[in-house]
Amino acid sequence: MKRLIFLSSLSILLFSCAQKQERTINSDVLSSEEIIDSTNIKTLFNSALTDGKSYEWLRDLTQNIGQRLSGSEGAAKSVIWGEKIMREVGLDSVWLQPVMVPHWVRGEKEIATYTLNGMQKNVPICALGFSIATPESGILAEVIEVKSLEEAKALGNKMEGKIVFFNRPFDDTLINTSSAYGGCVDQRVNGAAVCGEFGAKGVIVRSMTNSIDDFPHTGTMSYGDLPIEKYIPTAAISSKAANILSKDLKENPSLQFYFKQSCETLPDAPSFNVVGEIKGIETPENFVVVGGHLDSWDLGEGAHDDGTGIVQSLEVAYLFKKNNIKPKNTLRIVFFMNEENGTRGAKEYAALSKMNKENHIAGLESDFGGHTPRGFSIDGNTVNTQLLQSWKKLLSPYGLHDLDKGGSGADISPLKEENVTLVGYKPDSQRYFDYHHTSNDTFDKVNKRELELGSASMASIIYLMDKYLYSNTALKP
Amino acid sequence: MKRLIFLSSLSILLFSCAQKQERTINSDVLSSEEIIDSTNIKTLFNSALTDGKSYEWLRDLTQNIGQRLSGSEGAAKSVIWGEKIMREVGLDSVWLQPVMVPHWVRGEKEIATYTLNGMQKNVPICALGFSIATPESGILAEVIEVKSLEEAKALGNKMEGKIVFFNRPFDDTLINTSSAYGGCVDQRVNGAAVCGEFGAKGVIVRSMTNSIDDFPHTGTMSYGDLPIEKYIPTAAISSKAANILSKDLKENPSLQFYFKQSCETLPDAPSFNVVGEIKGIETPENFVVVGGHLDSWDLGEGAHDDGTGIVQSLEVAYLFKKNNIKPKNTLRIVFFMNEENGTRGAKEYAALSKMNKENHIAGLESDFGGHTPRGFSIDGNTVNTQLLQSWKKLLSPYGLHDLDKGGSGADISPLKEENVTLVGYKPDSQRYFDYHHTSNDTFDKVNKRELELGSASMASIIYLMDKYLYSNTALKP
Numbered sequence: 039m040k041r042l043i044f045l046s047s048l049s050i051l052l053f054s055c056a057q058k059q060e061r062t063i064n065s066d067v068l069s070s071e072e073i074i075d076s077t078n079i080k081t082l083f084n085s086a087l088t089d090g091k092s093y094e095w096l097r098d099l100t101q102n103i104g105q106r107l108s109g110s111e112g113a114a115k116s117v118i119w120g121e122k123i124m125r126e127v128g129l130d131s132v133w134l135q136p137v138m139v140p141h142w143v144r145g146e147k148e149i150a151t152y153t154l155n156g157m158q159k160n161v162p163i164c165a166l167g168f169s170i171a172t173p174e175s176g177i178l179a180e181v182i183e184v185k186s187l188e189e190a191k192a193l194g195n196k197m198e199g200k201i202v203f204f205n206r207p208f209d210d211t212l213i214n215t216s217s218a219y220g221g222c223v224d225q226r227v228n229g230a231a232v233c234g235e236f237g238a239k240g241v242i243v244r245s246m247t248n249s250i251d252d253f254p255h256t257g258t259m260s261y262g263d264l265p266i267e268k269y270i271p272t273a274a275i276s277s278k279a280a281n282i283l284s285k286d287l288k289e290n291p292s293l294q295f296y297f298k299q300s301c302e303t304l305p306d307a308p309s310f311n312v313v314g315e316i317k318g319i320e321t322p323e324n325f326v327v328v329g330g331h332l333d334s335w336d337l338g339e340g341a342h343d344d345g346t347g348i349v350q351s352l353e354v355a356y357l358f359k360k361n362n363i364k365p366k367n368t369l370r371i372v373f374f375m376n377e378e379n380g381t382r383g384a385k386e387y388a389a390l391s392k393m394n395k396e397n398h399i400a401g402l403e404s405d406f407g408g409h410t411p412r413g414f415s416i417d418g419n420t421v422n423t424q425l426l427q428s429w430k431k432l433l434s435p436y437g438l439h440d441l442d443k444g445g446s447g448a449d450i451s452p453l454k455e456e457n458v459t460l461v462g463y464k465p466d467s468q469r470y471f472d473y474h475h476t477s478n479d480t481f482d483k484v485n486k487r488e489l490e491l492g493s494a495s496m497a498s499i500i501y502l503m504d505k506y507l508y509s510n511t512a513l514k515p
Numbered sequence: 516m517k518r519l520i521f522l523s524s525l526s527i528l529l530f531s532c533a534q535k536q537e538r539t540i541n542s543d544v545l546s547s548e549e550i551i552d553s554t555n556i557k558t559l560f561n562s563a564l565t566d567g568k569s570y571e572w573l574r575d576l577t578q579n580i581g582q583r584l585s586g587s588e589g590a591a592k593s594v595i596w597g598e599k600i601m602r603e604v605g606l607d608s609v610w611l612q613p614v615m616v617p618h619w620v621r622g623e624k625e626i627a628t629y630t631l632n633g634m635q636k637n638v639p640i641c642a643l644g645f646s647i648a649t650p651e652s653g654i655l656a657e658v659i660e661v662k663s664l665e666e667a668k669a670l671g672n673k674m675e676g677k678i679v680f681f682n683r684p685f686d687d688t689l690i691n692t693s694s695a696y697g698g699c700v701d702q703r704v705n706g707a708a709v710c711g712e713f714g715a716k717g718v719i720v721r722s723m724t725n726s727i728d729d730f731p732h733t734g735t736m737s738y739g740d741l742p743i744e745k746y747i748p749t750a751a752i753s754s755k756a757a758n759i760l761s762k763d764l765k766e767n768p769s770l771q772f773y774f775k776q777s778c779e780t781l782p783d784a785p786s787f788n789v790v791g792e793i794k795g796i797e798t799p800e801n802f803v804v805v806g807g808h809l810d811s812w813d814l815g816e817g818a819h820d821d822g823t824g825i826v827q828s829l830e831v832a833y834l835f836k837k838n839n840i841k842p843k844n845t846l847r848i849v850f851f852m853n854e855e856n857g858t859r860g861a862k863e864y865a866a867l868s869k870m871n872k873e874n875h876i877a878g879l880e881s882d883f884g885g886h887t888p889r890g891f892s893i894d895g896n897t898v899n900t901q902l903l904q905s906w907k908k909l910l911s912p913y914g915l916h917d918l919d920k921g922g923s924g925a926d927i928s929p930l931k932e933e934n935v936t937l938v939g940y941k942p943d944s945q946r947y948f949d950y951h952h953t954s955n956d957t958f959d960k961v962n963k964r965e966l967e968l969g970s971a972s973m974a975s976i977i978y979l980m981d982k983y984l985y986s987n988t989a990l991k992p
């Protein structure tokens with residue numbers, strides 16, 4: 039038993055070491071102003087982690103409303119929900135910005151199948167957003183596998199009457215999975231436009247993910263300049279099915295692939311951005327905006343994409359109010375509509391902002407899921423970028439080490455001007471494309487603490503930008 | 516449609532930005548030796564992410580063997596599995612180190628219940644490791660809730676015949692969850708010893724987790740110096756049940772809580788550490804050791820605790836061999852037995868190492884789960900610690916920013932000496948205590964890429980320690 043006591047003490051000792059290690063900033067190296075900032079940031083984190091609302095808001099949005107594709111009933115419900123929840127937080131004003139949005143509908147569940155050696159294989163597929171339907175009887179054709187748009191173009195008329203299968207996988211060696219996505223998504227977006235030109239019958243695309251599983255990933259596509267009579271239907275197939283099909287095509291290059299989908303694009307539908315604000319106490323005519331997108335794809339619940347961005351954005355305002363932090367500039371929260379297939383909300387917000395001569399000095403977007411915080415990507419001029427990077431010592435105790443230059447996000451980037459500092463929230467990217475645009479993007483995939491740490495991270499950089507971009511008059515537009 | 520093309524291009528543009536951003540080291544700022552190191556580290560990561568074996572090994576260990584509590588059939592199977600898998604990797608030699616381990620068994624599934632306002636509530640509980648059983652009829656008694664060992668001691672004889680309920684929750688404001696664990700685990704380890712002294716009938720302890728859910732978390736406890744006749748049974752109850760019980764006790768302070776468990780400690784059982792090595796090509800008499808623990812608790816599959824540490828440790832050797840990186844010192848891989856309730860394997864390894872005058876220069880342990888990499892905690896002398904911290908620029912492109920001083924791990928810490936550098940692998944901690952010591956610690960909770968990034972992170976720091984701790988002769992013991 040003595041031995042046991044010793045062991046237990048040892049374990050506790052190890053954990054006590056860990057405890058002492060909890061990273062706090064050495065106040066010796068901070069200026070008095072930085073000590074205030076450090077204290078306020080700690081307050082924001084404590085508050086988010088012990089009294090945050092984002093997780094319960096997300097549960098409500100994803101489980102009681104669910105999918106919110108532009109033009110859908112879910113999207114309409116989410117607008118009402120968004121306005122209600124902003125009012126509950128007690129913002130100074132809340133309103134809706136009307137915007138017409140694309141209205142594409144999936145129709146019946148898609149079917150895909152082929153037979154090899156007498157065995158029928160069912161393929162998990164989903165139509166891509168804006169794709170046309172197949173004829174009601176579906177499409178049956180031979181398959182040509184390619185790895186790139188260039189390879190497809192080089193086929194030319196050889197693809198006539200065939201289904202072209204884009205199968206370039208994610209580059210798994212890229213550490214940030216969004217880099218891998220960026221390296222593959224041209225197949226999904228432009229595959230049908232390229233192959234429609236040469237008379238292909240349809241296009242199927244490997245799902246955009248690192249994961250090898252059974253989930254097809256939807257997402258937007260475009261027929262580009264193609265004349266409407268050359269439009270061909272296009273769908274994503276799961277990564278696992280893509281691997282199997284590729285193998286099977288080596289065994290039987292002339293196998294007949296069948297798929298059927300009944301999606302269609304209806305006339306544009308009315309919808310709204312949901313906007314709320316806390317008036318600035320010093321220069322209310324300047325705006326700091328934070329947002330995510332309220333719409334989602336129609337598979338899953340739009341949890342990581344982008345329910346988390348929505349609730350984190352509102353939590354920034356909640357944390358400010360709860361802790362009596364009054365922004366110098368007006369803090370605007372925007373739930374953008376239609377990021378997924380049109381970014382109409384983003385363009386409307388930017389257009390209205392321009393029309394009303396609103397002076398946006400900074401923007402922050404959260405649209406990379408709700409995983410554990412890693413940092414922010416900064417899209418600003420050199421001086422402002424360096425200013426933000428100088429906050430590293432305040433942010434790194436919370437795991438926010440990445441403060442590199444980079445894009446912000448699709449919804450705030452229309453606000454870009456020389457002196458506007460735009461920032462994208464960067465959570466860890468490893469799991470994001472396990473869920474992105476699939477039926478697997480559900481509430482249970484979001485971790486409460488990771489979500490709350492994200493809210494607090496966002497509130498912290500908004501606090502700093504509001505304070506310092508404002509006071510640095512030389513940088514004001 | 517034009518508009519759509521524009522939008523699609525915009526999205527792609529944003530992602531291309533992200534792609535360009537993939538962090539590579541600016542080779543201008545690196546010495547020629549560092550460029551070699553940077554290249555080798557990139558090779559290790561590429562290899563782990565495209566050809567890693569750790570995920571399939573983990574599937575095999577967790578799903579085909581499952582729980583591996585010391586002395587159990589699962590533990591015995593895992594030893595055979597460990598030896599086999601080490602041989603498959605082609606280590607220069609593989610052997611077993613016999614060690615006697617504690618053999619505690621849970622027995623039948625525990626039962627706990629109480630009645631409030633005529634409604635019976637079933638409480639998810641599990642016995643704590645080394646606890647004695649209740650009488651066969653169970654224990655029925657009033658409950659006294661306390662928040663600390665001190666508060667319990669202050670009760671003195673007032674707890675006679677009662678069940679003491681330790682209910683101090685994790686401090687959610689601590690960013691690293693292991694700090695919160697360190698701040699609570701004394702209740703689990705020492706609660707029964709303290710309360711047995713004063714004649715309590717039993718002890719129940721709030722589960723060690725940030726999460727509010729239905730999983731009871733087991734873990735080791737100790738009766739310390741208590742005479743055996745004063746031993747009392749102790750169990751963990753789920754965090755959600757703890758919250759409800761606390762509320763219900765306010766409504767009815769004299770409610771009768773019932774629990775029943777049939778666990779027992781059998782005589783020590785024979786078991787083994789599994790050890791393998793790649794001979795060093797320059798100083799094979801020096802050892803660099805990397806390991807995790809092969810045993811697990813008996814609930815769940817021991818996936819994050821510590822199946823991931825096991826497969827990542829072996830993957831270090833696999834990545835070295837596959838990429839023809841030959842260690843200067845002998846690289847030793849150890850699957851330690853009995854970390855969870857005794858650390859007998861760790862002590863045996865250290866004792867044999869001392870007896871055989873093996874000169875360990877460095878050790879690395881992975882026992883904090885398989886989540887996305889954050890860094891390493893360093894337990895070494897000042898010179899070596901600074902040397903390790905100087906590798907930050909080589910490691911940070913992979914998300915490895917945390918290189919603070921701190922404890923390494925329970926299995927390698929017995930090797931500690933002034934000139935031995937011990938390192939703990941630090942994955943992200945947010946989700947770890949969602950699974951730790953519960954039936955929820957299963958294979959599906961592990962993300963393939965996160966696991967592989969961890970293997971590569973570990974291989975990278977082993978590569979650097981092997982190369983530089985060796986060549987820095989001034990630091991050699």
Ligand SMILES: [Zn+2]
Nearest residue numbers: 343344377405
């Ligand atoms: Zn999104």
Ligand SMILES: [Zn+2]
Nearest residue numbers: 820821854882
């Ligand atoms: Zn462990």
